[in-house]
Amino acid sequence: MTTTHPAPAPARDRADALDASDPLASFRERFLVPDPELVYLDGNSLGRLPLATRDRLAHAIEHEWGERLIRSWEERWLTLPEEIGDLIGASMLGAAPGQVALADSTTVCLFKLGSAALDARPGRTEIVTDVDNFPTDRYVLEGLAAQRGLTVRWIHGDPIDAVRADQVAEAVGPQTALVLLSHVSYRSAALADVAAITRVAHDAGALVLWDLCHTVGSVPVELDSAGVDLAAGCTYKYLNGGPGAPAFLYVRAEHQEALRQPIWGWIGRHDTFAMAPGYERAPGIRSMLSGTPPVLGLVAVQEGARLSAEAGIDAIRAKGIALTEFAIEVCDAVLAPLGVTLASPRDPARRGAHVALAHPRARELCARLARHGVITDFRTPDLLRLGLSPLTTRFTDVWDGIDALRRLL
Amino acid sequence: MTTTHPAPAPARDRADALDASDPLASFRERFLVPDPELVYLDGNSLGRLPLATRDRLAHAIEHEWGERLIRSWEERWLTLPEEIGDLIGASMLGAAPGQVALADSTTVCLFKLGSAALDARPGRTEIVTDVDNFPTDRYVLEGLAAQRGLTVRWIHGDPIDAVRADQVAEAVGPQTALVLLSHVSYRSAALADVAAITRVAHDAGALVLWDLCHTVGSVPVELDSAGVDLAAGCTYKYLNGGPGAPAFLYVRAEHQEALRQPIWGWIGRHDTFAMAPGYERAPGIRSMLSGTPPVLGLVAVQEGARLSAEAGIDAIRAKGIALTEFAIEVCDAVLAPLGVTLASPRDPARRGAHVALAHPRARELCARLARHGVITDFRTPDLLRLGLSPLTTRFTDVWDGIDALRRLL
Secondary structure (H helix, E strand, O other): OOOOOOOOOOOHHHHHHHHHOOOOHHHHHHEOOOOOOOEEOEOOOOOOOEHHHHHHHHHHHHHHHOOOOOHHHHHHHOOHHHHHHHHHHHHHHOOOOOOEEEEOOHHHHHHHHHHHHHHOOOOOOEEEEEOOOOHHHHHHHHHHHHHHOOEEEEEOOOOOOOOOHHHHHHHOOOOEEEEEEEOEOOOOOEEOOHHHHHHHHHHOOOEEEEEOOOOOOOOOOOHHHHOOOEEEEOOOOOOOOOOOOOEEEEEOHHHOOOOOOOOOOHHHEOOHHHOOOOOOEOOHHHHHOOOOOOHHHHHHHHHHHHHHHHHOHHHHHHHHHHHHHHHHHHHHHHOHHHOOEEOOOOOHHHEOOEEEEEOOOHHHHHHHHHHOOEEOEEEOOOEEEEEOOOOOOOHHHHHHHHHHHHHHO | OOOOOOOOOOOHHHHHHHHHOOOOHHHHHHEOOOOOOOEEOEOOOOOOOEHHHHHHHHHHHHHHHOOOOOHHHHHHHOOHHHHHHHHHHHHHHOOOOOOEEEEOOHHHHHHHHHHHHHHOOOOOOEEEEEOOOOHHHHHHHHHHHHHHOOEEEEEOOOOOOOOOHHHHHHHOOOOEEEEEEEOEOOOOOEEOOHHHHHHHHHHOOOEEEEEOOOOOOOOOOOOOOOOOOEEEEOOOOOOOOOOOOOEEEEEOHHHOOOOOOOOOOHHHEOOHHHOOOOOOEOOHHHHHOOOOOOHHHHHHHHHHHHHHHHHOHHHHHHHHHHHHHHHHHHHHHHHHHHOOEEOOOOOHHHEOOEEEEEOOOHHHHHHHHHHOOEEOEEEOOOEEEEEOOOOOOOHHHHHHHHHHHHHHO
8 A cells, every 4th residue: 555556446346246246145144234334344353253153052041951951961062162163174274183172261271381381391481472462362472481481582573574484493492391382373364384483483492372263264274294293263253153152172182191281170171070189181181171061152162163164264265365355455545544443464464354453543443433433443552453243244334444544534 | 887786667657748748839830840740859960940941032032132122221121230149148148138149150250369368478389278178179189279379188077977177177377378168068968067168267277168069948047147248059950050150259248348250251340330450349349250151041040049949958968958858767777788878978968959879880879860751970980969949849759769779779
């Protein structure tokens, strides 16, 4: 958007035509859309409610809880964490079965995995992350470091670009125990090179933990083939799992024997209901669980993940690219002349499914847009994020949202 | 039930009369009871579904999530952990506002509180609990001890009675950092003396952490006046919060500045949405939170807790005593001669709201009872638990359940 000769603004007809030819267009009908006038560009903070989820929750509440009561634990609920994990793993994470489970919040999952990784690298004193990583990732690492007397080594990357493998190579060394980075930057949507960075971390003898919060359900990733050790992410964004839905975690099969998470609870114990003396880990990924699984959250995630799996992650990715490309094209034409600059990578291969725009009055603009029925979000100090959710966002939403911003400016 | 001259068995009419004069009888109509023939004596594992909860969940799903979307975080959701915590604290825990919050699972809460307590007693090497404590409590402590090189000191109490203050006095000493016990035994329902044991722990310079899973919503407790440091418990039993509902934790106001929990996350940070560098704890109980609060679970707990608060903990306690007294009276008369022994305290002042019965074939009997429409639960090796939920269990349920067991024997 630094061009001085903006291209002519795409007409709204273009957006209509793109919607008409969108192979995923019909998925929007599978979601509750009570206010068709609302332009919702915040699916990367909280995804919309799938109709199937509403129905499944009603069934889970009324029948599974209300009628079957305690019997539902054996009949349906106990295996949900791994069932849903396998579904997500196979359909969008490139993970063979038995390596993904749903548990806790992203923060708690990052803590468990980070702690397990640090225990597996005794004597090493450093943890590597970047200053633009999502806050909870940074805070979890600071907490782990404080408790263990370790040092967090901060990569200062380009805020618009992702952390690069060469920057990681400079930061890691024989003292590095763990590298924790986000695959998709929550601010710029820039994509980090998972395979290359994982190799660099491994070359230094460190373990790598990937935050996939803005990845899952929007950008495919190949955890198994990239050699990733550990990953975690949330399910309430592109997976449309509902507010505060449980997170998922991935532990590479070959590490499951060696890595121990610190929160030993009855659900992660071998033969839970023996209630026996002495903690003995359950086999496999189940050992990463701790307390009683949050059933209502889980069933919502299951339905959301099924929708994404049905659409197919490659089709989702293609639409994510098309939506962000269109958004950038419109922004270039109508917002750049008004002082808005693009704060996401221009290369679609290096960008996830949202677009960040910088403007000094971003906070105020975000609030005013909301009053005009356009929901975006603000990230300090000056970013407006447009979250484009491939299963529910239309090209006309993109056009209308940007046009509303143009009118405000 | 060791008497050789059993009293005459109470007739079912007695149960009818007790129901007719039960001041809480009408509360049962506030719950979904789709199968009136089912005798549900397992509300201490999973409480029934309140009708208000079904309606509130439908509203939260359809309106708060489906329609208001991300806006609901500001409008309703962000403050739920403390709002519900204050409601539970004031109405049944004897806790002034600002000391209770909803978060995570009981297991994760116990881990956070246990870890914070151990950090606050550096140099001390022992944790005290009892061998009959709930499995997850024992496992959490084993995990904390393993990670820190500490020792768990096990009290071997009477399996039917609660751990006594003199037993704790024998176990604690200048090396004790933390005492973790359950107020109501999950097996026998025996009540520990919170105030006396807390004093004993304090006399040794230790902190005390109470598990209130089988307490909250069934037996009143006075955390503030008893000088309790820390407590946690679950909400899916007597509070009827739903399967895997989030737990609550209590941190005494005077400790909130000094105690730090280990899982530093964005929700526990001062000014969360500044997303600023460096973890700085939120003030007060909010610093105990870590990740994004599980909204569906929380709203369900809020409705369940409101029902208990409306009924009043003293009325609930009175009915819990009446139900268990009646259960024991019927058992004495009809089950004792068949080889069933009472495995709960006879003194109602020392017993919570369930009754444990011992029989060598308890596992098989529990399964057969379920096939006859009587839901109880089995606890290894030989216990059948009858959970009597004061808001939903009728005296006729007690009579019918025990009569079904008599017929099986």
